Amino acid sequence: MEIPTIDDVIAAHERIAPHIHRTPVLTSSWLDQRSGARLFFKCENFQKAGAFKVRGATNAVFSLPDHLLEKGVATHSSGNHALSLSYAAGRRGIPCHVVMPHTAPQAKKDAVRAYGGIIRECEPSTSAREAMFAEVQAETGADFVHPYNDPRVIAGQATCSRELMSQTEGLDIVIAPIGGGGMISGTCLNLAATAPEVAIYAAEPEQADDAARSLHAGHIIADDAPQTVADGLKVPLKELTWHFVSRHVTDILTASEQEIIDAMRLTWARMKIVIEPSCAVPLAVILKHPEVFAGKRVGVIITGGNVDLDRLPWTQ
Amino acid sequence: MEIPTIDDVIAAHERIAPHIHRTPVLTSSWLDQRSGARLFFKCENFQKAGAFKVRGATNAVFSLPDHLLEKGVATHSSGNHALSLSYAAGRRGIPCHVVMPHTAPQAKKDAVRAYGGIIRECEPSTSAREAMFAEVQAETGADFVHPYNDPRVIAGQATCSRELMSQTEGLDIVIAPIGGGGMISGTCLNLAATAPEVAIYAAEPEQADDAARSLHAGHIIADDAPQTVADGLKVPLKELTWHFVSRHVTDILTASEQEIIDAMRLTWARMKIVIEPSCAVPLAVILKHPEVFAGKRVGVIITGGNVDLDRLPWTQ
Structure with missing residues (x-):
């Protein structure tokens, strides 16, 4: 198993720069007040092809x-x-x-x-x-090119938190959704090497909580075909993402389907951005666990904005 | 009638700066390709209270x-x-x-x-x-405080195009929706004084086209209670906004209800931002009139993002 390094991340960033956006970091005073945290949303929904991937x-x-x-x-x-x-x-x-x-x-x-x-x-x-x-x-x-269990892919995803850190003046926590673990692994790879003081949390749907159970059990647990509105998060960890998740993630917290939909709608209504259900899971978790996030400076990775606008979860 | 001046605009900008966002300007290579123009979207949907107002x-x-x-x-x-x-x-x-x-x-x-x-x-x-x-x-x-027929209000709205000009390297055209004409009047006030080479266009729903008919007739025509999905644009011009519109607007172009809804949906789907029907009218007009906009650098004022998420026009 080839483990990507921080040098691979730096090389990846140079290689992909002409083809991707350096996406903006947005804030919301309303959501800061609601959560008690200072939130910095890295908007990969504005990324080329509509997602960090x-x-x-x-x-x-x-x-x-x-x-x-x-x-x-x-x-x-x-x-x-x-x-x-x-x-x-x-x-x-x-x-x-x-x-x-x-x-x-x-x-x-x-x-x-x-x-x-x-x-x-x-x-x-x-x-x-x-x-x-x-x-x-x-x-x-x-x-x-596996969606996440590939060193080239993980080195590429790591460029997201690299940008986020350069766009904010210090963070206590970075949180991202977890499905197969590609984004979280990239975040671990980058932060462990460049900002090890930042705690890394992952957010997962209760109904597809195999990564949370894996972390707590100490080995990969894979479910076949879980059902959740967060359709990007149904896939299981693999050995390469497990390598990073098991070593560097502080905790994986979960949210219910309704909590995810509420957080998605809140983001649309308050931040005026179109995000997928998958990337509403971190906000759902932040609102659910003030004991973890309140008073902290939290980077939140908004992973994508590719939604079927004819089928919104709150109008079903 | 008190006509606001560029000094009022500069004073307004200093006065309001602590209370508003300097909103970002977004671009979309997909919409540039589709329109043949280079579009710079001034995102007042991200503004405090969700709108330029x-x-x-x-x-x-x-x-x-x-x-x-x-x-x-x-x-x-x-x-x-x-x-x-x-x-x-x-x-x-x-x-x-x-x-x-x-x-x-x-x-x-x-x-x-x-x-x-x-x-x-x-x-x-x-x-x-x-x-x-x-x-x-x-x-x-x-x-x-009238929504638009007030010199203090027009001087305030003028700060939007002031920011837009400082965020882009030269524009050929600025376009905004027109209802009562407050944003367009502020745009006229600012650009006539600071960048008179920039052409100013307004965009209006066909079903509430009183400003377009006014401009072509040479005097204010006011309709009572027009019906359009662009609910911010139903109000008529008043003497102060007519002062600016009649002197500085090159043309007012119109779009049908379906063209407005299509442009709104396209903006959500491609730019991943939540915008109101009212501010989809400029994009609808740009796509309808390549003979005016293609090949040009066009500033587009996205006026607001306050939408009832339970009642989207394409799911009615």
């Missing part, structure tokens, strides 16, 4: 050696990684094959195709998608 | 002489000015009376009350609201 995907695509370019890249993803890899592959002019559950939001399927990605649909479970993926890879010979 | 309202409230403070301020407004005046009055610790149509979005009524504003509801027509307002003013003796 473009950082890792672009790092993987642009570090591909020339002899692998023709066969392109392939992945399986519940959405944003598919979009991001298609975007990055398009920027480099190489093919991108994507295995995606047929239940993924139509907006995400349309966007993958608009970036030139080639979709193969599967049943909405981790096992089904891995089986379909093996088939696609055998057919195409494309380089596998 | 806080600039003019704050300037009026904080320039009130001491002997008028006790009786406070009063206004009639379809929403954002009410919110903004309540916010500003709260910051100065004085009462704020608001006459508002009972059809105004619940979210706006709730927000006015949360800022401490005292609401009196009326029928949703210009004449009904003016009659009710006269009653309230007679009862309270509060200082009338």
Whole structure:
């Protein structure tokens, strides 16, 4: 298992800079008052392709050696990684094959195709998608860029907290949602090397709390096909993300479906930004646990903004 | 009639700076490609109280002489000015009376009350609201801060394009929605004095096109109670805004209800920001008239983000 280093992060940041946005950090005096904390929202919903995942995907695509370019890249993803890899592959002019559950939001399927990605649909479970993926890879010979269990991807995601730290004057805590653990692992990789005084928390839906149970049990627990409105967070930890999570994460806190939806709606209403359910989980957790966050300077990673605007969770 | 000057604008900017945000300017490569223009969105949806109107309202409230403070301020407004005046009055610790149509979005009524504003509801027509307002003013003796036909308000709104010009490296056009004309008048006041080479366009709903008809006729035409999804733009020009519009606006272009809703949805989906229907009218007009905007550097004033999230126009 190849563990990425802080030098990989610095190289990734230079490599991807021409292809990504340095996204803004927003604050909200209303949410500060409500939470008792000082919150700094790193807005990766404004990122290219609408999500932080473009950082890792672009790092993987642009570090591909020339002899692998023709066969392109392939992945399986519940959405944003598919979009991001298609975007990055398009920027480099190489093919991108994507295995995606047929239940993924139509907006995400349309966007993958608009970036030139080639979709193969599967049943909405981790096992089904891995089986379909093996088939696609055998057919195409494309380089596998896993959504998170890949050192190139984690080094790319680490550039997000690198920017966040340079955009704020010191933080006590950084919190991000956890699904497979790519963003959290990148955050661990960067902060452990450059700002070890910052505590790292992860936020997870109660109904897909396999990472929280893993951390408390001391080994990876993987659930097949959990159900949650936070559709980016259904996937399990893998060995590389477990490496970082088990070593550097202070705690993983959970929120209920209703708490997630309320925090999402609150963010739209008060901050006037469109965010996905997945990235409302940290705010839900912050509001639920003032004993952890109140009085602290907290960096909150808003991971993405790709929502099906015809199906909002509070109007269902 | 007292005409505000550029010195009033500069004084207003200093006066209101502690109470407002210097809002960011966002760009979208996707919308640039779609429009053929280079678009710079001045995001007043991120402003205090969720709209640019806080600039003019704050300037009026904080320039009130001491002997008028006790009786406070009063206004009639379809929403954002009410919110903004309540916010500003709260910051100065004085009462704020608001006459508002009972059809105004619940979210706006709730927000006015949360800022401490005292609401009196009326029928949703210009004449009904003016009659009710006269009653309230007679009862309270509060200082009338008109939503737009007030030199203090126009000088305050002018600070928006002042910031926009300092945040961009030269513009060919600035475009904003037009209802009563407060933002457009402030834009005229500022740009005529500081950047007369920039053309000023206004954007209006076809179904509430009284300002466009006024400009083409050469005198104010006022409609009573027009119907449009852009609920901030139903009010007519008044003498002070007509002064600026008639002298400095190049043209007023219109968009249909469907074009406005499509542009609003496109902004949410692509820019990941929550904007009101009113401020989607400029983008609708830009996409409809490439012969005017393509190839140009265009500043677009996103006027506000106060939307009833339970009633989105594309899910009705």
